[in-house]
Amino acid sequence: MNKHIESYLKEFITMDKPQYAVMLKGDWGSGKTYFIKNFIENDKNNKYVYxxxxGLKSTEAIDEAIFDELHPVLSSAPVKVLNTVFKSALKLGLRVDVDSENANLNSVNANINLDSVLDYFDKKNKDKNVIFIFDDLERTLLDYTEVLGYINSMVETSGLTVIVIANEDKITNDVFNDFKEKTINKTYKLVSENSEVFLEIVNKHNVLTNHVEGIRNIFDKSGNNNYRVLIQIIDNYKYFSKSILRKFKKNSDFMENLVHQYFIYSFTYKIAGNLDNISDILKSFNNKYQLFNSKTWKDIIENNIINQDELTKTIQELYFFKKEVEKPSWRELWDYNHLNKDAFYKNLKSMQTDFLNFKYNNPLILLHVVSLLITFSKAGIKTVISVEKIRDTTCEYIRSHTNKEWNKKNRGDSFFNSTGLGYTNDDDADFKNILRLINIKIDDIVAEYEVYAEKEDRANSVSMIETGDFLGLIDILDKKYSTVAYLHNLDADMIFQKIMEDDSRIFGFSMVINHRYPSNHTMDNRPISFYRLEELSFLQALSTHIRTYLEKDDRDDFIALKLKILIELLEKNIKYLEEIKKQYINQDI
Incomplete structure (x- = not known):
């Protein structure tokens, strides 16, 4: 499609001192840079200075960029210690003077002695034609008078071969119009060669070898045909993919969905600037799977947060990695479009029978079954029970057939569940109502369990203080109550009595307080201690007990010495939590 441009450039670069430049234009990401770099790569007979x-702010910065291109070894960091020597040498061949008082194209002189430069730095290329390419003209921070005068002088005064690349639509400047009329002989608009350029970009990356067609469809459907964005997303994916364990990568179905969803969300984020409507994004791309919940995807794509441990836990629970000799009937029906008539009715009968006999213990699997039955019932399949019967049977599950699998991990929402498979009709009002009832039951069970667990943890905490197992107490706090307040559930008066029963416990409890409120640990851009603010009341109450003891005339001086260390820690952390409360609570209000 751009062969005519390539053909002319081959002719242009052979001209002796053409006295004019050529311009390539096109939208951002249309493949201008890719085209010229590909052109350079295929020409071994000439020397190119790209x-x-x-972002360049001065003509001196252009000098340095040219110098780097002419001899990258001499411009490398270790050699640049001789910076002054090289700059002096560079001036043998390059000098740019700007007359600021009479700023126009003719007042900028780039007196370039190319033979001098090549002789000094690049003898092996001395006999080659040298072509200067200036890309991203519209993105320079230089005044257009300076940069265009610089290029104009290269063309007119020094007789150099120059190609300029720009998104012309982004330049509204009279100096540019003057420059184009005076210096540019031909302007070519690059037409995006989607198929060819896309394939060359994607095929360079082995991790995407099996996903080219899927990525191409996403790229086309996203409406963001920007190759720079594509390259950025590919680079981001390559980094992200290092967090996926090798054993997971062996599952081709999982990897296909992972790659597709990563690119779908990434292109969406590049266009919209957020993933606020994440539940609708996959539907627009006809993707039925939901591998991670919305928070996880937002962390990965928006916030660049990749928690490998959490990812691994989530992935290994996905249906792709469940070891089953044979797919259960509901799983076959989830992809019912691929079944023939006999297989469909056989699996439907099996699934419905198991549903009516209360065989589905896992609430997420139950929701898949409910979703499928509602879909088929409303589609008019005569052998399927009514929606009312589906709802009544589900209510019976809720009343009488809950078990240990009805827990927070298996709490579903209409967008995500840990199977990784989307519900067949997640927008259906009857399904949403049943989902709500199941989640209410799970919440009740979880709340009841948490009350029991918290009571058990309180008893264990007191026991650990009595036995001096303060590392065990720290472990409970870190693992179960890292992002949840806990210490406020303890009785400060009782804890004070326990550490005073054996004063060797004072130091151990001081260690717990010191560990509990780090200043260098954050979550969601807030200090981790923000999530422990409720513990302020406990710290204040315990501090009061200690302060009262220290004011007694009959206090033990050695115990007082150790208590002073503890109260210093308490008061330091009270102050820290109050500062957090003032900053973030007021911010939320």
Whole structure:
């Protein structure tokens, strides 16, 4: 599609001192840079000096960029200790003067003695034509008078061969229009060669070899045909994929869905700037799987947070990695479009019979079954029970057939469940109502368990203080109550009595307090101690007990010495928590 441009450039670069430049234009991400770099790579007969003007603030910065291109070894970091020597040498061949008082194209002089430069730095390329390419003109931070005058002088005064690359639509400047009229002979617009360029970009990465077609469909459907964005997302995915264990990567179905969802969410984020409507995004791409919940995807794509341990736990629970000799009937029906008539009715009968006989102990699997039955019932399949019967049977599950699998981990929502498989009709009102009833029951069970567990933990905490197992107490706090307040559930008066029964416990409990409120640990851009603010009341009450003891005339001086260390820690952390409360609670209000 751009062969005519390639053909002309091959002719242009052979011209002797053409006295004009050529311009390649196109939208951002349309493949301009890719096209020219591919052109350079395929030409072994000439020397190219490629300079991106993106962010350059001075003509001296252009000098240095040209110098780096002419001899990258001499411009490398170890050699740049001789910076002064090289800059002096560079001036043998390059000098740019700007007359600021009369700023126009003719006032900028780039007196470039190319023979001098090549002789000094690049003898092996001295006999080759040298072509200067200036990319990202619209992104320079230089005044257009300076940068265009610089290029104009290279063309007119020094007779150099120059190609300029820009998104012309982003430049509204009279100096540019003057420059183009005076210096540019031909302007070519790059037409995006989607198929060819896309394949060359993606095929460079082995981790995506089996997913080219899927990524191409996502790329096309996203509406963001920007190759720079594509390259960025590929690089981000390569980094992300290092967090996925090798054993998971062996499952081709899982990897296909992982790659597709990563690219779907990434392109969406690049376009919208957020993933606020994450529940609708996969549906727009006809993807039925939901591998991770919305928070996890937002952390990965928006916040660049990758928790490998949590990812591993989530992935190994997905249906892809459940070892089953034969797919259960509900799983066959989940993908019912691939079944023939006999297989469909056979699996439907089996699933419905198991449902009516209360065989589905896991609430997430039960929800899949309910979703499928509602879908088939409303589709008019005569052998399926009514929606009312489905709802009544589910209510009976809720009343009489809950077990240990009815827990927080198996609490579903209409977007995500830990099987990784989307519900067949998650927008259906009857299904949503049943989902709500099941989640209410799970919440009741979890709340009841948490009350019991908390009571048990309180008893264990007191026992650990009595036995001096303060490392065990720290372990409970870290593992179960890292992001939840806990110490406020303890009786400060009783804890004070326990550490005073055996004063050797004072130091151990001081260690617990010191560990509990780190200043260098954050979650969701807030100090981790923000989530423990309720513990302020416990710290204040315990501090009061200690302060009262220290004021007694009959206090033991040695015990007082150790209590002073503890109260210093308490008061330091009370102050820290109050500062957090003031900053973040007020912010939320």
């Amino acid at each position: 300079v991106s003007l993106f």
